[in-house]
Amino acid sequence: MSETYWRELQAQGLAxxxxxxxxxxxxxxxTMLGDPDPAVRDGLAVPVILTWLDRGVYDDLMSGLGDGMAIGLSAGLGESGTDTVFRRSLSARILGACLDRGTEHALVAPDRVLDWGDRLATWFLREQDLRGFVPGKGRAEAVSHGADALGALARSSHLGAPELTVVLDVLADRLLLPTEELFSHGEPDRLAAATMQVLHRDLVPLSVLEPWVARIAAHAGVRAAYDGRDPYLVRGNAESFLRALYLQLALGPQPPAVRSDLLLVVVDALRATNPDHLRAPGEHYLGTRRASARS
Incomplete structure (x- = not known):
């Protein structure tokens, strides 16, 4: 049908x-989710689907809709710089909405939720097109939408501590994958927000979270390697994530049970990985050690 059909439907309240x-x-x-025109995919397709989800139109068809979105995650997977990223990214966004609706109204069986989670994780770690914005075509945001969807997955009561630990590992794996371009469209904040959804379940113990933070901090602490590679491409995303996680732990509403202890862990990681920014007055940074400016 023509774009006019959907615009008229939208003007009439999306009945x-x-x-x-x-x-x-x-x-x-x-199909419209993959349209290169943002007015079609973001202005029409996404609002229609999300509105119908919210109104319960898909409640009896939730499994089929989610399965369709999961299939969309593989459309053109492995490509970078092409328009197929829009279909994958928005499929993740809608799948996250299906997970939330399913959790709220107990519409999706546990096995299917876990299957969607597996497919989300597989796509998220294999996605090659990390563009946040495509000039002339609008937002792509695959990492952000993937993080949001994993956050929705974490909210599902069908996930226990082992599955939530896997979600954390997937988030860290995505964050630490080698990259030639740093996240610059809010991805660290969205990854931290997904992490907070795991923490709000109050099921993953500090004994798991501490080494998880340490793994990220190990990347954030990389400095000059003298191998010709820009060390900031190794540490930059990890650094940004730790700062975002600290901010959300410190200021976010309804703090998780581990908040106080985990904040100390994250603060220690930030101090260790930012010696040049957090040095005492009168000291200057000398690579791996500090020296007094008066010595």
Whole structure:
């Protein structure tokens, strides 16, 4: 159908039309998620699907809708710099909404939730197109939408401590993968927000969280390697994430049970990985040690 059809439907309040089947409408909307025109995918397809989800239109069809979004995660996977990223990224966004709706109303069986989680994780770690914004075509944001979806997964009561620990590992793996361009469109904040969803479940103990933070801090602490590679490409994303996690732990509402102890762990990691910024007055940084400016 034409873009005009959907704009008229939007102007009329997005009531489900009776002239076409919901299956046909959804198939068209799913295709529109990959449209290079942001007015089509972000301005029409996403609002329609999310509105119908919120209104319960898909409640009896939630498993099928989520399965369709999970399939969309593999569309063009491995490509970078092409328009296929939009379909993958927005499939993750909608799948996250399916997970949230399913959790709120107990609509999705545990096995299917875990299957969606596996497929999300596989896509998230294999995604090669990390562009936040594409000039002329709008937001791509695969990492951000993937983090949001993993946060929705973490909110599911079907995940216990072992599965939540896997979610944390997936978030860290994505954060620490080699990159030629640092995250610059809020991805560290979204990854930290997903981490907070895990922490809010109050199931993962500090004994697991401490080495997890240490692993990230090890990357954040990399300095000059003298091998010709920009060390900031190794440490930059990890540094930004630790700062974002500290901010959300310190200022976020409804703190998790581990907040106080974990804050100390994160503060120690930030001090260790930012010696040049957190040195005492009168000291200057000399690579791996400090020296007094008066000595």
């Amino acid at each position: 489900v039309p009776s002239d076409r089947s919901l299956h046909e409408l959804t198939a068209e909307l799913t």
